[in-house]
Amino acid sequence: MQTNFRGQGIGMLLKKLVSENNPQTVAELIHAQLKIGQLTWGELNIQVFGQHWRDESLHEVLREIAAKLDKETASKIIEYLTDQNGQPEKFINLFLAAQCLLKVKNDVDKKTEKKLLNALKKLSQYGSGFLILYQSAQELQETYQIRNRSIAAIAQTWKNDPQTLPWLKILAHSSDCGEVRATAVEAVARGWPEQPEIYLMLKNLAKSDGSWAVRSTCVREMASGWPDSSDTLPLLSALAQFDQSPAVRTAALEQLASNWPHRTDTLLLLRTAAESDENLGVRVAAWQEIARGWHSVLGTASLLKNLAQTGSSILRTVAVRELAAGWPAATDVCLLLKNLAESDSSKEVRTAALEELASRWSGEPDIYPLLKTKAESDASSSVRRAAVQAIASGWPGNPETMTFLKNIALGDRDADLREIALQQIAAGWPDHPETLPLLQKIADSEDYWTVRQVVVEAVAALASGSLEVFGWLQNLAESDRHLNVRETAVEEIAKRWSHRGETLPFLKSRVELEHDAHLLSVLMRSIVRRWPDDPETLSWLKIELDSGEALVRQAAVLELAYNWPDNPETWMLLEAKAEGDESSAVRQIALQKLARGRTNQSQIFEWLKIRAQKDEDSQVRAIALVELMRGWKDEPEMFEFLRDRALSDVDNQNGSFPYNPRFTALEAIIEHYPENPGVVPLLRSLAVSDADEQIRALAGRRLCSQDW
Secondary structure, eight states: OOOOOOSTTHHHHHHHHHHHSOHHHHHHHHHHHHHHTSSOHHHIIIIIIIHHTTOGGGHHHHHHHHHTSOHHHHHHHHHHHHHSOOGGGTTHHHHHHHHHHHHOSSOOOHHHHHHHHHHHHHHTTTTOGGGGGGOOHHHHHHHHHHHHHHHHHHHHHTTTSTTHHHHHHHHHTSSSOHHHHHHHHHHHHHHOTTSHHHHHHHHHHHHHOSOHHHHHHHHHHHHHHOTTSTTHHHHHHHHHHHOSOHHHHHHHHHHHHHHOTTOHHHHHHHHHHHHHOSOHHHHHHHHHHHHHHSTTSTTHHHHHHHHHHHSOHHHHHHHHHHHHHHOTTOHHHHHHHHHHHHHOSOHHHHHHHHHHHHHHOTTSTTHHHHHHHHHHHOSOHHHHHHHHHHHHHHOTTSHHHHHHHHHHHHHOSOHHHHHHHHHHHHHHOTTOTTHHHHHHHHHHHOSOHHHHHHHHHHHHHHTTTOHHHHHHHHHHHHHOSSHHHHHHHHHHHHHHSTTSTTHHHHHHHHHHHOOOHHHHHHHHHHHHHHOTTSTTHHHHHHHHTTOSOHHHHHHHHHHHHHHOTTOHHHHHHHHHHHHHOSOHHHHHHHHHHHHHHOTTOHHHHHHHHHHHHHOSSHHHHHHHHHHHHHHHTTSTTHHHHHHHHHHHOOOOOOSOGGGOHHHHHHHHHHHHOTTOTTHHHHHHHHHHHOSOHHHHHHHHHHHHHSOO
16 A cells, blocks of 8 residues: 655544554554655654644554654654643653553663653652642542553553562552552552562551552452462451451452352351341442352342342342342242332332333233333332333334323423433434424423423434524524523534534624623533634634633633644733633633643743732632642742742632632642751741631641651
């Protein structure tokens, strides 16, 4: 295959080739172009790795390309990836660099390798300590994922480095959070199982570590890596019964059931846990293991039948599910589930029984009538919803089904049930001549906005090519009485009619006429995300940066940073918003985008210091300090700067304590600079005489916790 990689079309060619060939073939083609000079190192770097490292779907082909490079070129590629600011992409540049290093058959430059290793070690501490206070639940989860991934990358890539195992052991025994330490424990157990001290380490941690995550990991690794060791089975048995954490007891029971199913004492342990463990989650796990691992044992089915009738509602639900899965041919199980579906006091049990009957006994003649009866008359709306869904998915060919669903959609008293019936009609009968008129009729007459919103989504998906529907959605976007319905209409128009020439002008016209700030921000995001390459979009977005609504300006800042990260003007505009916007929320978002998008630039470091001193809002000043610690904690004179902030910032006391800049600065000092000789005098002074009670308390606690 002859392919010319010259010119700006290399990115398109690469994606085309990846879609048509396996990654190795693509790598061979690119390597051949390098050898004959049709592709230069610079073009490879800029147009292949530079343009595509953010696309994880291409990482496999990029790794294969790196595998065939000579030492000098591979070193340049890995150094290039290491130097990129990958924070907005969760540092996938570093993980790709480590994967490339693993694939390269020739050694790379030692300085380059060391640089990457140090970057990953630094990343293993990303967002740790006091920074956790300033992260949302999603950001916190992402932080743990980044840290865990960096530890795993180091363990895999530098397995043969004599310093790797000691580093992982130190991390496993450190004061870090349990989830991160558990990752280090897992890496040690799987990477060095032949080392005699590893098993001893796992045993000790399983017995006495303070983290349930670490103890659970030790349980799993001992069972999978050392099942024949004389200590493993007794230890897991003890932990299954006596560990204080339900998670550890569950992990131990699962490993015992998986690895020692033929021992009579395993079943006895499971029975004991199923009947008497103080934690419901452990009891559920034990019953599930009994049902699945001892299916053929005489008495198991009888135990589950009894549980289905006498246990708690959750355990009865578990029994229903396990009986249906394990004994689908048993007539007495079917009969039991029918009785439970009709008369059990728990809506969860009735729901589970109906779902299992519809799924596994749909051929029984009385199941369909039973479902219809429950859909129409059960006291619980959740049971009725489950019955409607089961009828629609299980009996689409029954001539009664669509009529039944129409009746529910048009007349049921429960709005949620009407929504489900409409969704099922749209999904199951998209081409039926009555479907579209029915949906539109309901959207025009329905009182509940949630139902109208569901119908809008269903109609848009059903007739995304229809001009009639397009016009209908435009009317809803303009005039529906509820904001959420107008929002849904806007989003569906942008998503499904973006190819039409009149769509973009229509959405822009709504921006001019709309008064609700939230919907204005939705319109702005829809326009930018669907038409980022339109020649007028960027200039239009710049205008929206000065919208009279703070919500719109926030959205504009986010879209500008996301869609035009390489445009030099982007960072000038963000800087202007971070310094001058009247909304502290807009200034904060712009500041964070600048801090995380330009970590390699020293002027951003100096600029952040100014914002930490001069922004009029204490929350913005505190966030500026957080971003400084996230990206520049090792810069010279950071201690002195933070000490000045801890002493001099004038907190306006409007927010909760995490947004007190003085408190933030003091936290950073305590965590990151404990050995600095200026720390103790500072803490003593603050603990005795500071006017802020929170500052005095923090300084005092730290002094009391150290032998100073």
